[in-house]
Amino acid sequence: MRTPICDLLGCEVPIFAFSHCRDVVAAVTRAGGFGVLGASTGSPEQLEVELAWLDEHTGGRPYGVDVIVPSTYDERAEVPPAELEAMIPEEHRAFQDRLLAEAGVAELPADERARLRAELAAGRGGMTPDGARRLVAVALAHRNVRMVVSALGAPPPDVVEDLKAHDVVVGALCGKASHARRQIEAGVQVVVAQGTEAGGHTGEISTLVLVPEVVAVVGDRAAVLAAGGISHGSQIAASLAMGAQGVWCGTIWLGTRESELDDFERTALYATPTEGTARRRARTGKTVRMTRSELSEAWERPGSPGYLPTPLQGVLYNEAHARVVRARRGDLWSFPAGQSVGAVTGESSVGDVMFRLQSEYGEAVERLAALDTRENLS
Amino acid sequence: MRTPICDLLGCEVPIFAFSHCRDVVAAVTRAGGFGVLGASTGSPEQLEVELAWLDEHTGGRPYGVDVIVPSTYDERAEVPPAELEAMIPEEHRAFQDRLLAEAGVAELPADERARLRAELAAGRGGMTPDGARRLVAVALAHRNVRMVVSALGAPPPDVVEDLKAHDVVVGALCGKASHARRQIEAGVQVVVAQGTEAGGHTGEISTLVLVPEVVAVVGDRAAVLAAGGISHGSQIAASLAMGAQGVWCGTIWLGTRESELDDFERTALYATPTEGTARRRARTGKTVRMTRSELSEAWERPGSPGYLPTPLQGVLYNEAHARVVRARRGDLWSFPAGQSVGAVTGESSVGDVMFRLQSEYGEAVERLAALDTRENLS
Missing domain, CATH: 3.20.20.70 (Aldolase class I)
Structure with a gap:
């Protein structure tokens, strides 16, 4: 070839x-x-x-x-993350927090949340x-x-x-x-x-x-x-x-x-069928094809406050994702993946x-x- | 091959x-x-x-x-068309009629409407x-x-x-x-x-x-x-x-x-780019990939009454489609077609x-x- x-x-x-x-x-x-x-x-x-x-x-x-x-x-791309956090409307934050709380997903411990935010802060400039x-x-x-x-x-x-x-x-x-x-x-x-x-x-x-x-x-x-x-x-x-x-x-x-996914995420990926992905805006505010989950779909359903613009949606979603991974909840786990995911069935x-x-x-x-x-x- | x-x-x-x-x-x-x-x-x-x-x-x-x-x-599939017409909610009919009236598309003459309905009646049993x-x-x-x-x-x-x-x-x-x-x-x-x-x-x-x-x-x-x-x-x-x-x-x-499309429809088709189709429910109530138009998109936008179930949506849409073809309005013309449409650029x-x-x-x-x-x- x-x-x-x-x-x-x-x-x-x-x-x-x-x-x-x-x-x-x-x-x-x-x-x-x-x-x-x-x-x-x-x-x-x-x-x-x-x-x-x-x-x-x-x-x-x-x-x-x-x-x-x-x-x-995009001017917002250079806004410091702490300011971005403050720009997230209370309605959107409450929607996500309520969803996770009702699903029994714990909040991040303060030190993990701080580490996640620092990571985001370090990486954001790349965009x-x-x-x-x-x-x-x-x-x-x-x-x-x-x-x-x-x-x-x-x-x-x-x-x-x-x-x-x-x-x-x-x-x-x-x-x-x-x-x-x-x-x-x-x-x-x-x-x-x-x-x-x-x-x-x-x-x-x-x-x-x-x-x-x-x-x-x-x-x-x-x-x-x-x-x-x-x-x-x-x-x-x-x-x-x-x-x-x-x-x-x-x-x-x-x-x-060799991949970056941990064992929990890998198992969730192997279980995802070909038809288990969709193009959704939950992760970044822009359309991303990713594995569907209760979390990604909740943003689509009646009762959703609608998507925030980039990068606000991503700041909000990142924390939810970290909570889901920490709780090892496959039903709430969404990750960017294409329709090839159905062919990925084991290690x-x-x-x-x-x-x-x-x-x-x-x-x-x-x-x-x-x-x-x-x-x-x- | x-x-x-x-x-x-x-x-x-x-x-x-x-x-x-x-x-x-x-x-x-x-x-x-x-x-x-x-x-x-x-x-x-x-x-x-x-x-x-x-x-x-x-x-x-x-x-x-x-x-x-x-x-x-589907029990509704054998309901006579005249009864189906009566089952279409006034809100949905008014939405479509208003849209076409505002776009300046005339109603069908009585004889054409009668012919269209007779055609539909004859064909419906096939489903x-x-x-x-x-x-x-x-x-x-x-x-x-x-x-x-x-x-x-x-x-x-x-x-x-x-x-x-x-x-x-x-x-x-x-x-x-x-x-x-x-x-x-x-x-x-x-x-x-x-x-x-x-x-x-x-x-x-x-x-x-x-x-x-x-x-x-x-x-x-x-x-x-x-x-x-x-x-x-x-x-x-x-x-x-x-x-x-x-x-x-x-x-x-x-x-x-050799195709069944008339010259107006053919011209509209040739002008449709690869990205000019979408999967929409406007035509039948089920998802159909078709060329996008003001008519198909209006059903997606705020203000739309939402889609009717099959076959009611189709009964309603068919008449709108006939009006659009009669008025030769490419901007309102939608037709089932795939992404190959971009490769169809002339006779x-x-x-x-x-x-x-x-x-x-x-x-x-x-x-x-x-x-x-x-x-x-x-």
């Missing part, structure tokens, strides 16, 4: 792993794929620690970093234009960082220039063909065409529809990766048949023993997954070739 | 065309594909006329019929268990009908038996792997795995996710067709790589000159589409084979 992007980025197979967990990024990279660390929720100092660790654990192989460089500036630039600067100081991907549209021109000056490949996620067009014009070299079935922030167009559209728009001006719903090697064959040069997966790594390792994907890919290619031959013979 | 289902059903290529329009069904069948006539909205007498015409216009080739055989019985059995009986009297497909789950045991006794292949649409499991147990031989991106009644799982899941569940006990979002030959290669034996398309035929013929799909398929297969060879050589 080698495609030109393997030469561009220096990996063996075009299987890209998006993860917030450095162990996953390292293991995929060592196994011949290309790991991409989701860095937008951490501080520059944290990112420096992660990348130093990755440099030590990827055997000199190149890897990537994913940041959110907002093209539109602002300047914060993202600081993250990019950290990434550029690590020469094994071979690609920086912008999760929300094309990075601004100065960031693109800076990356290219350092010979770092510029990637971006897109959910519509029109996004891809703008990204190509902005100098993006790797367009990740992410379908609605993906976990996290997604659009409405499915991967099967989006990939051929983006391939047609992009032509030979950039490489296209297919993202969203990919958990099986036959889907990699499908993606390459549609003109993608590789696949970008997130959800399938959550179930591996495996990154190495197992990488091997399985490639075997299944081989079978799918042979299946198609056999059909083709049969036709030629008839 | 020949697969075993071509031998089973007697077609040359496994491209299935679902259409309410006999001209599309005939043209696809003549071009080597397999046309399937959507019959559930017509009367047995109408179906007899259509099938007699198809027998004359398919050159002796086999084709299919799609019916809705409800497994759960009941007995009505569907009458449609099946008509289909079985035409020996070129080689497959009967049930649009909502597996047909009841007596219908399956009857079909098999006549050597007619039994198909069913499914939107979840669990549906496929039940369908196989009920004797279904062709499972159409229809993703959320399809037009009409759809579920939430995408085609790319659904197809490998259904293939895994079905094994070699049935043939799987991929449906939803398919407008390009590379997606056929993708579907076959994932283990489907063919593809089932609906939306792409709407733009052909073509069924023959053109069939040729294009096969050329694109060939290119995609070659693209994948070339990658594979490159890997083997390296």
